[in-house]
Amino acid sequence: MPRRRLFITAAFLLLGVFAPWAFAGDTTDTQPVELLGMHSSVPADWQAQQPESNMRLAQFAVPVAGDGDGAEMVVYYFGPTQGGSVEANVERWQSQFTGPDGGSVEPEITELSTRLGDDFAATLVSLRGSYARGVGMGPSGDALADRMLLAGIVETPEGKLYPQLHGPAALVAAQRPAFVGFIEGLTRAPASAGD
Structure with a gap:
């Protein structure tokens, strides 16, 4: 193992020992997530629910x-060719947020990688402010103050996935490493013995 990788691995192990909030991919603290022939993981204390x-x-x-x-x-997931461009989604999400002065909120956009291969890009969009969450264009209902949305657009072999984490800003910010870990951890599920 190269010296740099050994050092980084040791640093993450120390973080896991001395900072229990750190998300280091330890399988004892995570639960597996499988979807569309791919898998990743999320923290064990995230409570799986029946999709609405x-x-x-x-x-x-x-x-x-x-x-x-x-x-x-x-x-x-809207299907193999559905869901829209990165730009259209960013515009829609941005339209659901307002800043303290009632004006628009600028998104933070970050490129991520996954284990699916170089052909499958991932984009992370972060917005914070008063949030009137909606499915379509623009806000829907009353805005809730000091909220954060982390929204991913992930190219996969089956089409785009749109993972989103939203809620009180402090909580979402604290869970950002776990959310990014879910996206970056996406990989194709291994073939079963019968395949």
Whole structure:
């Protein structure tokens, strides 16, 4: 094992020992997620739920310590050629947020990688402000203050996945490493012995 990789691995192991909040991919602290012939994992304390619609492949409640709202993590899938471009989705998500002055909120956009191969790009969009969440264009219902949305657009062999984590800003920010870990951990599920 190269020296740099050994050092990085040791650093993550130390983080896992001294910082229990760190997400280092330890399988004892995670639960597997399988969808569309791919798999990854999420933290063990995220509570798997029955998806509320057939557009959701997976749905989790993210608990909060003490009083307050938890967050929700959902993986959307609209079909092999559906879901729209990165730009169209960013515009739609941005339209659901307002800043403290009532103006628009600028998204933070980050490129990620997965284990699916170089041909399958992943984009992470982060927005924070007052959030009137909706499925279509624009806001829907009353805006909730100090919320955060982490929204992924992930190219996969089966089409685009749209994982989203949304809820109180502090909770979502704390869970960002786990959410990014889910995206970056996506890989093709190994073939079963009978295949």
